[in-house]
Amino acid sequence: MTVLLLAVLAFALAAVALTRRRLLWGVAVLGVHSLVLAALYFALSAPDVALAEAAIGFGLVTFVYLLAIRRTGRIAVAAVECRPLLYPEGEEVVGLVWELLELLAARTHRELELRWVERGEVEGLLSSREADLAAGDLVPSARETAFPRVPLLPTRIVRVRRGNGPWGAISGSREAERLPRGGRLFPRRGELLEALERGELGGAVVNLLELRSFYLRGTFRDAEIEPLEDADFVVLFAPDEGELAEALREIMTELREKGEWEELLRRYL
Amino acid sequence: MAAQIGTVLGIGLVFLGFGALLLRRSLIWKLLGLNVASSGAIVFLVALSHRPGAVPPLSGYPEGTPSADPLPQALVLTAIVIHFATLALSLAYAISLTERFHTQETERIEAASEEEMER
Amino acid sequence: MKRALTIALLATLLGILLFGLTDLFPPAEVRPWAEMARAYGAGNGVASIVLGSRLYDTLLEVLVFALAMVGVRYTLKPLGKWREPVVPERGVVREMADVLLPVIIVFAVYLAASGHLGPGGGFPAGAIAGSGLLLLAMAKGIERLSRELHEGTLEPLEYGTITVLLVLGCLSILLNHRGSGLLVAFNLLIGIEVTIGAWVVLHYFASHRGEI
Numbered sequence: 001m002t003v004l005l006l007a008v009l010a011f012a013l014a015a016v017a018l019t020r021r022r023l024l025w026g027v028a029v030l031g032v033h034s035l036v037l038a039a040l041y042f043a044l045s046a047p048d049v050a051l052a053e054a055a056i057g058f059g060l061v062t063f064v065y066l067l068a069i070r071r072t073g074r075i076a077v078a079a080v081e082c083r084p085l086l087y088p089e090g091e092e093v094v095g096l097v098w099e100l101l102e103l104l105a106a107r108t109h110r111e112l113e114l115r116w117v118e119r120g121e122v123e124g125l126l127s128s129r130e131a132d133l134a135a136g137d138l139v140p141s142a143r144e145t146a147f148p149r150v151p152l153l154p155t156r157i158v159r160v161r162r163g164n165g166p167w168g169a170i171s172g173s174r175e176a177e178r179l180p181r182g183g184r185l186f187p188r189r190g191e192l193l194e195a196l197e198r199g200e201l202g203g204a205v206v207n208l209l210e211l212r213s214f215y216l217r218g219t220f221r222d223a224e225i226e227p228l229e230d231a232d233f234v235v236l237f238a239p240d241e242g243e244l245a246e247a248l249r250e251i252m253t254e255l256r257e258k259g260e261w262e263e264l265l266r267r268y269l
Numbered sequence: 270m271a272a273q274i275g276t277v278l279g280i281g282l283v284f285l286g287f288g289a290l291l292l293r294r295s296l297i298w299k300l301l302g303l304n305v306a307s308s309g310a311i312v313f314l315v316a317l318s319h320r321p322g323a324v325p326p327l328s329g330y331p332e333g334t335p336s337a338d339p340l341p342q343a344l345v346l347t348a349i350v351i352h353f354a355t356l357a358l359s360l361a362y363a364i365s366l367t368e369r370f371h372t373q374e375t376e377r378i379e380a381a382s383e384e385e386m387e388r
Numbered sequence: 389m390k391r392a393l394t395i396a397l398l399a400t401l402l403g404i405l406l407f408g409l410t411d412l413f414p415p416a417e418v419r420p421w422a423e424m425a426r427a428y429g430a431g432n433g434v435a436s437i438v439l440g441s442r443l444y445d446t447l448l449e450v451l452v453f454a455l456a457m458v459g460v461r462y463t464l465k466p467l468g469k470w471r472e473p474v475v476p477e478r479g480v481v482r483e484m485a486d487v488l489l490p491v492i493i494v495f496a497v498y499l500a501a502s503g504h505l506g507p508g509g510g511f512p513a514g515a516i517a518g519s520g521l522l523l524l525a526m527a528k529g530i531e532r533l534s535r536e537l538h539e540g541t542l543e544p545l546e547y548g549t550i551t552v553l554l555v556l557g558c559l560s561i562l563l564n565h566r567g568s569g570l571l572v573a574f575n576l577l578i579g580i581e582v583t584i585g586a587w588v589v590l591h592y593f594a595s596h597r598g599e600i
Contacts, residue, residue, distance in 0.1 A: 003271040007278040010312075014282055014305050018289040018298075026301055037308060044275055045325045045337040046315050047507035048434040051499070052349045053311075055515035060353055060586055061304070063522060067593035068360040069297060072367040111367065277404070284401045292390055326421060326433030327506060338418045339433035346438055347449045350511050350582070354456035357589045361463040364593070 006040040023069050031062040073110045075132045075244070077101060078117045078125045081189070082137030083213055084268045085233065088116070096268040097135045097152070097235070103251050108244065118187045120172025126238045133244060134236045137189070139174040139207050144236060148245040150252065151232035153265075155208045162223045165202030168192050175205045178228055193217065207231065275316020282309025296363045296378075300356065307352050314341045314348075429568035430504040439504070439574050440566055446574075447557040450581060454550050457588045464592040485527035492520035500579035504571035513575070514582020521587050530594055537587065546584045553577045 010033055017029035034057035041050035081087050086095040093114060105112045117125065117134075123144055125131040139157065140149060157175055159167070169176040170192055171185035179185075184201065186192040189210060195201050196214070205228070206214070237245045255261040286306025290299050318341040324330050326339040366378060425436035438446050496517040503509030525533050553574070560570060 003274050007274050011278055011281055011285070014285050014308075018285060018293075018302060018305060023295070023297055026298070030301060030304065033305075034308070037312065040275070040278075040312065041315055044271060044315050044319045045323045046318060046342045046345075046434075047325045047327070048432065048509065049311075049315055049342050049345050049349070051507050051512040052346055052509075052515070055512035055519070056349050056353050057308070059519040060515050060589075061356060063519070064353075064357055064360055064589055064593065065297070065301070067590070068364055071364050071593065072297065280404045281401060284397055284404075288394065288397050291393060320418060325507070328422065328425060328431035328433075329506075336418065336421075336433070339421050339437055340419070342434045343437035343442060346434060346509070346511060347445060351449055351452055353515075354453045354585070357585075358456045358459045358463070361460045361592070365463050 002043045003040065006036055006043055010036045010040060024066075027062060027065045027069065030065075031058055034058045034061065074113045075101075075105060075108070075110050076130065077112055077114045078122055078131035078134040079114050080119050080122065080134065080136030080138060081116060082209060085209065086136040096264055099264060100152070100235070100248070100251065101135060104244070104248050107247050107251060118172070119170050120187060122172065122236065126236060129238050129240075132238050132241050137170075137173075137207075137209065138234055138236060139231045140234055140236060141172065141174045141177055147239060148237040148242055149234040150237075150245055150248045151234050152252070153233040154230065155233055156230050157205065157207050157228045158211060159203065159205050159226045159228055160211065160214075160223045161203035161226070162196070163199070163202045165200065167203050167205060168195055168201040169205040170210075174231060175207060175210075178205050189213070207233075209233075270321070272316045272319040272321075275319060276313055279309045279311075279313025279316055282306065282312060285309070296366065297360075300359055300363065303359075304352075304356065307348075311345050311348055311352075314345045317341050428566045428571070430571055432504055432506060432509075434507075435504045435509055435571065435575075438509070439571050443557055443561055443574075446578075447554055450550060450553055450578060453581065453585055454546065457546070457585045460589060460592055481523075482527045485523050489520055489524060492516060492523070496520065496579065496583075497576075500575045501572055503575040504568055510575040510578025511582060513579040515586065517579065517583040518586025518590075521583065522590060525590060525594075530590070534591055537591075542584060542587070546581065546588075549577050549581050549584070553581065 013029055013033035013036060017026045017033055020026040020029065034053060037057065038050045038054035041047075041053055079086055079093075082095075082097075084095055086093070086097040088094075101112055115131070117131075119137065122131075122134045122138065123141075126134055126144075126147055139155065140147070157178055159178075167179055167183035168186060169179045169183060170189060171187055176183075176185055183205070184195070186195065192201075192204060192206075193214065196204060203223070204210075204214075211225075235245075235248060252261070255264070283306045286302045286304070286309055289302030289305065291302075293299055293302060318338040320335050320337055323335050323337040326336045326342070330336065421433045421436065424441065425431060425433055428436045428440035430436040430440065496513045499508035499516065500510050500513035503513070521533075556570070556573065556577075560566060
């Protein structure tokens, strides 16, 4: 009877362990499974085997898995699309920030996992730890100053007027915080651009890179530009990823010292 | 009866483990599946050593009580230790592979290594 | 494709389940191991096989274990060196380690030394001592522990243990001499071997991040 109960329990635990989504849960449940197996071996009158399984299967195997998982972890990136910093091209991802992220992954021996998000979602994703870092079209807003950051490029926030009508900006960003009253918010740069071209807006509060992309599309060629404040493009990190931020800072310092940073800027901007 | 339950469990675990090995894509999940499968094989062997109403094969018991068969248990003892050793080595390879190819999905690793070989 | 495979697997599983519950293959007779165990000077039937009649297998198994450790060293050595890790002063773990570590070590030595009389033996003893090392690493900080247990000390110890084990084993097989003293020696040597193996794994797997 004991054997039957233990056997069913062991099988159920194994099934649960192998169908988890997160690796850590699988390893933890597998540890319990090996303890149940050790009890089973006792019930099957094999004390030597039970001891060996408990000591090795539970103690050493779980521990080795945990170490290996720690060393092959992922970095979850919340990416805000921004030509030419970070944007998808067909199946691949390209951009200045992408190269930095790849260097970071190589240095911390982890794998990058990118997720394209809207600018407004960044704060939520970083607070809930669903993303380890956020990069792309990021000028940090007042609410995002709590997150550790690494500044990449200086930029400026400008107000561009083209006609009469309300102002527009991308929601969740620093630019949106500088929006005068009655302004409209858009989740994505593409929608802001469309609204401008349709003439629904009289102007926008954007940063220089967004301005540049608008110029390239032909919008705003004849507009008035008024600078508002200086800011930086940054990479934001989740609250407890200080190590990762340190690694990125080291990378930036090394790039600047070796002169490769200039080359990257020239290539992408 | 107990031995039969054990054998059934053992085979069940082997299939479960191999199922996970085939269906999961990441390297470490595959290793976990292999782990479960080998545990299943071990359970199978231990169950084979059990006899009805048996005591463990130790010398403290009175003469004549039916005891379990120590031979499969001896095989299994070695198997557990070797399993740990090969697991450690496989995980070392997994770490090394992940650092080389920056991914754990086996399909991408295979594709990337084929590209490397063609070069 | 995957779905078909899963269904096929489940069906086979069900079939084997039903088949296994029948009584088609009755178990064989248990060989009389008690006399053999007494002849080897052991009280533990399993130990009398592992270290007695199948000593050959155990020696090869130790060799395979050591080979796996060499493999781990070789694969992981070229990757990454020490980064200065942040070592938090985990007060609770240090207090616990102070109390638990002696118990763990004594228990491991006890298991190894009495493995020929009762359940236990060298293998679980080594694993338990390895877990004790892990506890020590968490209390002391793995960097410091690695410096104290550096490769210069450990490698000759490991290879020395294996050599002594193999020599003793071969002599024992060739001269056909067994005794309980020899069994204790084997158990202790195997325990040391497994402990060092566990430490090698701990060290090389944690060597880049440096923190558990």
